[in-house]
Structure formats: structure tokens, C-alpha cells
Amino acid sequence: MYAVDVLTGEEVWHFVPDEPGLFTPAIADGIAYLGGDGGDVYAVDIESGERRWKTTVSSAWSALAVTGDSIFVQTMDGILACLNRERGELQWQVETAASWSSPVIAGELAYIGSCGLWFETGLYALDRATGDQRWHMRVDGVTAPVAVSDNVIVVGIDEGAVCAISG
Secondary structure, eight states: OOOTTTTTTEEEEOOOOOOSSSSSOETTTTTTEEETSEEEEEEETTTOOOOEEEEEOOOOOOOOETTTEEEEBTTTTTTTEEEEETTOOOEEEEEOOOOOOOOEETTTTEEEEESSSSSEEEEEEEEEETEEEEEEEEEETBBBBOEETTTEEEBBBSSSEEEEEEE
16 A cells, blocks of 8 residues: 655555555544455554554455444455454454445444345345344345435446435
């Protein structure tokens, strides 16, 4: 991962993980949080490039979602894990379904789409504090992150269509 000065384009620092294959970082309060396909999740100080912590979950397969004191990561083998932002400790994890979809947090819920490679396909809404499933809706081939606005959820599916769900 590289930090680049936006005015000059010069490298400020770079971070080399313990494994290849990093995903899009999420940044909050001066820390970049990112996962890799080998399962490591990192917290990196964006001013210095120094690693704050590293923890391992199953294959961290998507961009992370950061909100409050928590980080959410979806794994390729169908686990949605919630980590403590300060230390990277596991708060909870639940089996959802295999997905390339990144988790999205809106209000008190964490949403994740499932492409249904090994488990049930669809859209999941989980309590972000506990991981308890609030609801699941069967939607074939969810391969993109969901978008949430007010009471509407919009998600792309692998047939090239867009599905909107309102509540």
C-alpha cells in the first residue's frame, strides 16, 4: 500500500503486508484498515505508514466497513466478522454466505450480499452490535455491494440487473 502526496504525486510512505493481495482500504480517524486474501486484517497509521495491529480472520475478501468502534469484513467462505477498531480483536462472527460483496453499515444494521457459491444466495441484514440476523431475502447472484438510502436498498445482481427493495 502506498501513500502519495496529492499535490506532488511523490511517495510519502509505503506499507508492505505479510501477504500479497490487499483490498481497498477504509480510512477513519487517521487509520487505514485493510484486509488481504490470506486472511490478515491490518490497521495502518496514515501519517507514518506504521502498522498499529494485525489480526487474522478467514480470507478477508472485500473492502472493509468502518463505523463507531467496529470494523466489518466479509470473507470468501461466508463469514461476516466484526473486529474492534482499537486492537483488532474479534467481537463476533457469523456465517452468512460466500460473497465478493463488501459489507455496508446503515443505522444499526450491517448489510451483506451473497452470490451463493456454497451457501444460500441473497441479501442479509444483521444487527451490527451482535451479528444476530434480522432478516434474509433470497436474491439470486448478488455480486456487488449493496447501497442503502433511507428505507431503500439497491443491489446489483449477476444477470446485469439492479434490484431495489423498500421497507
